Amino acid sequence: MGRTRTFDVDEALGVALDTFWQRGYDATSIQALCQAMDIQPGSVYAAFGNKHALFVAALRSYAATVSAEAVERLNVAPSGMQGLRDYFAHLVDAMVDGRRRWGCLVTNSLVELTDRDPALAAMFEQHLATLRTSFAGALTRARAAGELRAGAGPESAPLLVAVVQGMNVLAKTTPGRATLQSIADSALAGLAAEAPASV
């Protein structure tokens, strides 16, 4: 019983996610969120609690969708090296065409908030750990398939995490596709076996 919601909570959360993603936490006012979500302040607080809780919800949504989808490419590919190539190819695409031209919500928020919010800092670290683990898995499979040069392997995962974070930063300067592609290609070239098996 009682009045039913006039808006879709998940849809509104998606709008809030995009707004935080574009502008950052501090620079996004409740008023701006209300305008973007097309609801009133009272409804925001009734549905999400407060600004910080709304942000955390948006961050979780990001991790469960945008981020999980990207990592999935690493595991789905037929080979470790192909998974890495797929991952970076779609990263570059999204940075040129899609929402990743705003960078990465985790990277942006980490830079802005890690120093003053330990709870968020823990979420960011866990996110990076997941990424690192997925890279390590793909590298292990690539190594087993003889796709890597001597010395490269799962221990190269931290480098790939750093490269992705760096690309997330550079994406905000709207570099051309060529620049982003060159970064991804150079990174993988430094890991790959000198003489590819098939291609």
Add this chain to the structure above:
Amino acid sequence: MGRTRTFDVDEALGVALDTFWQRGYDATSIQALCQAMDIQPGSVYAAFGNKHALFVAALRSYAATVSAEAVERLNVAPSGMQGLRDYFAHLVDAMVDGRRRWGCLVTNSLVELTDRDPALAAMFEQHLATLRTSFAGALTRARAAGELRAGAGPESAPLLVAVVQGMNVLAKTTPGRATLQSIADSALAGLAAEAPASV
């Protein structure tokens, strides 16, 4: 004639630089700056104009000192590869011990402000271009000395820029020295000739 300044402007600018570096632009209030610099708001506005101008001055100071000093290592070294090693070694040191545990002022500010301040965005791009050019120079010298694997060269400069930006992000999560060192080592290992000439 007239009353003389009771504080050193450059010294105060240095304090403001550190404050912006630690907390970011928005999160640093004039009040906080006044407390850190140990002067009153009126003196800040008399000496620097306004918050934005003070920030730009701090950014220029950063580029002229912290950043220039780092890039200098690339050019001073006896060989290209040694320059790169020096650069990353000191980067890692400063991220573990020094002020770079706050990341990089340019990286932090780029993530926070690029989308809403075109003038600052131009400064950030120029900064990245300088870094890229310096890397390219070191890589060219390394290539001439036969220190690089086939395929690596000045065209790998964008990758190194991305790696540094990524490390700047990761520095904020206070990773151990081992992690940072591993990233730097992996990046250079991917560029170096398989069989080193001397060592």
Add this chain to the structure above:
DNA sequence: CCCTTAGTTGATCGCTCGTCCAAGTAGTAT
């Protein structure tokens, strides 16, 4: 058909922000 309940509305609160300015103070020049 009305009572209960849940959601919406939009004005409003206290607070902090960046900025300003009148009054006070410490130097120099004559």
Add this chain to the structure above:
DNA sequence: ATACTACTTGGACGAGCGATCAACTAAGGG
């Protein structure tokens, strides 16, 4: 000494922030 000038002081201003709440509205149950 006195006039002049530059800098410092610290309270005050309007604006915008995150958050609240009483009044209103719409849905279901008896």
